[in-house]
Amino acid sequence: MPDDPLAADAGRTRTGALPIAGRDLSLGRDGRMLVDRVSLAVGTPGVTALLGPNGAGKSLLLRMMAGLIAPDGGAVTWAGRSPDRARAHLVGVVFHRPVMLRRSALDNVRFALKAAGVPRSERRDRAMAALASGGLDPLASTPARVLSGGEQQRLALVRAMATGPEALLLDEATAHLDPASALAIETLVLKARDGGAAVLLVTHDLTQARRLADRVVCLHGGGLEADLAADAFFRGPPAGPARAFVEGRLVA
Amino acid sequence: MQDLGGAFGEAFRLIGAFDGDLVEIVLLSLRVSLSAVALAALVGLPLGAAVAVARFPGRMASIAAMNAFMGLPPVVAGLAVYLLLSRAGPLGDFGLLYTPEAMVIAQAVLVTPIVAALARQTIEDLHGDYDEQLRALGIGRTGAVATLLWEARLSLVTVLLAGFGRAIAEVGAVIIVGGNINHVTRVMTTAIALETSKGALNLALGLGIVLLAIVLAINALAGLLRHSVAESAHA
Amino acid sequence: MSRLLPSLAAALALTAGAAAGDDSFIVLQSTTSTRNSGLFDRILPMFAEASGIEVRVVAVGTGQAIRNAANGDGDVLLVHARDAEEAFVAEGYGVERFDLMYNDFVILGPSADPAGVAGMADAPAALAAIARAGARFASRGDDSGTHRKERDLWRMAGVDPVASSGAWYLETGSGMGATLNTAAGLDAYVLSDRATWIVFGNRGDLALHVEGDDDLFNQYGVILVDPERFGHVKAAEGQAFIDWLLSDAGQAAIAGHRIAGRQLFFPNAK
Ligand SMILES: Nc1ncnc2c1ncn2[C@@H]1O[C@H](COP(=O)(O)OP(=O)(O)OP(=O)(O)O)[C@@H](O)[C@H]1O
Ligand SMILES: [Mg+2]
Numbered sequence: 001m002p003d004d005p006l007a008a009d010a011g012r013t014r015t016g017a018l019p020i021a022g023r024d025l026s027l028g029r030d031g032r033m034l035v036d037r038v039s040l041a042v043g044t045p046g047v048t049a050l051l052g053p054n055g056a057g058k059s060l061l062l063r064m065m066a067g068l069i070a071p072d073g074g075a076v077t078w079a080g081r082s083p084d085r086a087r088a089h090l091v092g093v094v095f096h097r098p099v100m101l102r103r104s105a106l107d108n109v110r111f112a113l114k115a116a117g118v119p120r121s122e123r124r125d126r127a128m129a130a131l132a133s134g135g136l137d138p139l140a141s142t143p144a145r146v147l148s149g150g151e152q153q154r155l156a157l158v159r160a161m162a163t164g165p166e167a168l169l170l171d172e173a174t175a176h177l178d179p180a181s182a183l184a185i186e187t188l189v190l191k192a193r194d195g196g197a198a199v200l201l202v203t204h205d206l207t208q209a210r211r212l213a214d215r216v217v218c219l220h221g222g223g224l225e226a227d228l229a230a231d232a233f234f235r236g237p238p239a240g241p242a243r244a245f246v247e248g249r250l251v252a
Numbered sequence: 253m254q255d256l257g258g259a260f261g262e263a264f265r266l267i268g269a270f271d272g273d274l275v276e277i278v279l280l281s282l283r284v285s286l287s288a289v290a291l292a293a294l295v296g297l298p299l300g301a302a303v304a305v306a307r308f309p310g311r312m313a314s315i316a317a318m319n320a321f322m323g324l325p326p327v328v329a330g331l332a333v334y335l336l337l338s339r340a341g342p343l344g345d346f347g348l349l350y351t352p353e354a355m356v357i358a359q360a361v362l363v364t365p366i367v368a369a370l371a372r373q374t375i376e377d378l379h380g381d382y383d384e385q386l387r388a389l390g391i392g393r394t395g396a397v398a399t400l401l402w403e404a405r406l407s408l409v410t411v412l413l414a415g416f417g418r419a420i421a422e423v424g425a426v427i428i429v430g431g432n433i434n435h436v437t438r439v440m441t442t443a444i445a446l447e448t449s450k451g452a453l454n455l456a457l458g459l460g461i462v463l464l465a466i467v468l469a470i471n472a473l474a475g476l477l478r479h480s481v482a483e484s485a486h487a
Numbered sequence: 488m489s490r491l492l493p494s495l496a497a498a499l500a501l502t503a504g505a506a507a508g509d510d511s512f513i514v515l516q517s518t519t520s521t522r523n524s525g526l527f528d529r530i531l532p533m534f535a536e537a538s539g540i541e542v543r544v545v546a547v548g549t550g551q552a553i554r555n556a557a558n559g560d561g562d563v564l565l566v567h568a569r570d571a572e573e574a575f576v577a578e579g580y581g582v583e584r585f586d587l588m589y590n591d592f593v594i595l596g597p598s599a600d601p602a603g604v605a606g607m608a609d610a611p612a613a614l615a616a617i618a619r620a621g622a623r624f625a626s627r628g629d630d631s632g633t634h635r636k637e638r639d640l641w642r643m644a645g646v647d648p649v650a651s652s653g654a655w656y657l658e659t660g661s662g663m664g665a666t667l668n669t670a671a672g673l674d675a676y677v678l679s680d681r682a683t684w685i686v687f688g689n690r691g692d693l694a695l696h697v698e699g700d701d702d703l704f705n706q707y708g709v710i711l712v713d714p715e716r717f718g719h720v721k722a723a724e725g726q727a728f729i730d731w732l733l734s735d736a737g738q739a740a741i742a743g744h745r746i747a748g749r750q751l752f753f754p755n756a757k
Binding site for chain 1 (some may be wrong): 306348374381382384387388389390391392402403405
């Protein structure tokens with residue numbers, strides 16, 4: 001997508017990463033099917049919420065889409081080709097528990113820019129701009145590991161977005177956050193979406209899904225239960241586990 | 253007269269006198285052992301980290317070998333290096349036998365497996381936490397090795413200290429390849445061995461106490477270094 | 488590590504002055520007995536003064552000194568085992584052997600003297616008495632010059648002590664000093680060269696019981712390692728050292744080495 005402002009930033013390759021597509025993905029461990037023939041693609045700008053109860057296989061699916069674990073069956077492609085290191089900066093990943101490097105917040109972002117092949121002379125300014133976009137600029141020189149949980153999650157997102165990715169894969173990016181921090185993250189996500197990024201968002205927060213999502217995917221027991229436009233889903237999810245899940249949550 | 257009190261008296265007398273020979277011996281001990289640790293770090297840290305991160309056939313065997321070589325007896329390391337450096341040996345033409353360089357090599361042979369094996373374990377533990385994050389950022393194997401070495405720097409200081417402790421304390425290797433030549437290759441441990449063989453036990457023990465004090469000082473310095481690193485990048 | 492390495496490098500730079508080497512030196516393979524007696528500390532500075540040549544002493548057992556020299560790891564050999572020295576020359580490792588000096592061996596033991604050897608003038612007979620009494624005897628057991636002499640004496644005494652190794656006959660496999668430490672600790676008899684005994688600091692209950700037998704004579708020889716066999720041998724410097732040792736000046740220097748007023752080595756170059 002040569003006209004995409006985010007892709008134009010890419011230091012290493014002009015080839016895009018979208019769509020990110022998993023076809024017939026299966027993953028088994030110890031004789032148990034954890035993900036069972038799931039097909040899912042995110043390719044257009046927008047937010048896809050990935051819902052499902054604990055243990056449904058959401059994180060495993062997200063890591064397979066990110067090219068971090070290989071499926072036992074099926075295949076993941078980025079823009080039609082297998083995921084590769086050279087395009088990693090086009091796919092931003094934020095884990096449930098963010099991994100902060102033992103260096104300052106600024107250097108954490110600079111590290112990501114360096115990995116993406118951004119020239120040294122540009123890294124500092126771009127890293128500062130990214131921090132500012134997440135309101136983290138006052139903490140630039142603070143060691144990342146002393147930041148609060150919410151600040152670390154914001155930093156993880158800022159780090160993932162700094163390289164101008166085409167896709168963002170976010171695993172419970174707002175879990176355990178107070179409303180203000182969650183809002184800060186949501187604002188960043190919307191900003192990325194408005195910039196043209198495709199976002200896949202694992203969340204247990206249905207109101208958040210309502211606020212952000214254009215599309216909802218529901219996973220249960222490793223299988224895909226629903227894949228609907230957001231308004232259709234919230235108007236009334238289909239019968240079965242997806243409905244039970246949503247209603248269970250709404251009641252609770 | 254040969255009691256711990258006498259030895260402590262002797263140690264304080266040695267330190268108080270600030271004897272030129274003693275200073276020379278102490279400096280050579282430090283120079284040899286620190287150089288050996290530096291060499292071992294140069295080889296052992298990347299090696300340990302690479303084995304921690306890489307997956308290749310024979311990996312378990314090479315880990316077992318590294319761990320086993322931590323127990324290499326100094327005399328055996330000394331003998332192996334002697335056979336290499338002897339004029340009759342393959343590297344004899346360099347004329348390194350009975351020089352401080354030979355002692356550095358022998359101690360590096362002793363210390364490298366320790367550094368590599370402990371670094372391997374440290375980095376492997378860390379790698380479990382970092383692997384997916386680094387790959388998500390597009391970092392390859394080589395980049396991961398370098399990044400993890402830096403991330404583990406606090407623990408690795410302790411690894412290097414363990415190596416230094418082994419180097420500065422051993423006598424078996426340096427006495428064979430150094431020859432304990434006065435003013436050339438005499439270090440703390442070979443001086444202690446010499447005084448013991450003369451039956452000057454108080455002096456020997458006094459030197460031992462001085463050696464301990466030096467090791468303590470090095471550890472304190474490393475502690476300060478760790479502290480300042482920790483300040484700048486919270487462990 | 489990028490912050491650690493510079494600090495290591497700085498520490499190295501600090502200590503690097505410690506062994507600024509001078510090229511005009513030779514390596515002398517010699518024995519612990521001569522080194523521990525302090526002889527080299529006295530005479531080597533004199534030689535350095537006269538010649539400008541530094542002598543670096545590697546002090547090990549005679550057997551190991553000869554093996555090291557046979558590997559070419561030394562320029563001059565100064566030991567005390569005549570047969571082995573002559574074999575060294577005959578096999579083409581050394582140029583020529585010269586008598587240099589002598590001292591003597593003594594038999595030491597616990598002052599209680601359980602084998603009753605005190606005052607005996609016949610060393611083999613004293614060893615036979617020790618064997619008969621089954622009194623502990625600490626042997627070097629390291630193929631050193633002293634160990635070779637001890638084995639000669641046992642042969643003359645008609646005793647095979649190795650058969651009792653681990654019972655009353657204790658092979659330390661160590662240098663003279665370590666063996667004296669062992670003997671002092673175990674109240675064992677022991678054969679020592681006189682020089683090491685005189686300077687030894689940890690005598691405990693050990694006393695001198697037997698001395699003066701001709702069989703206890705301890706001859707030292709000096710040999711230049713053959714430069715035709717080992718091209719790196721510093722022949723000129725090594726020969727200069729040997730010439731000096733055999734000269735009147737060198738011989739006087741050896742005779743002048745005294746501990747507590749006692750002469751330790753007696754020059755006898757021809
Ligand atoms: N390496 C593994 N070996 C065995 N089982 C695994 C492994 N990784 C995950 N699982 C199992 O797979 C299932 C799905 O895990 P996953 O982390 O994808 O769940 P999730 O949908 O993200 O749940 P949560 O909402 O709690 O985060 C769980 O039952 C988990 O125990
Ligand atoms: Mg999960």
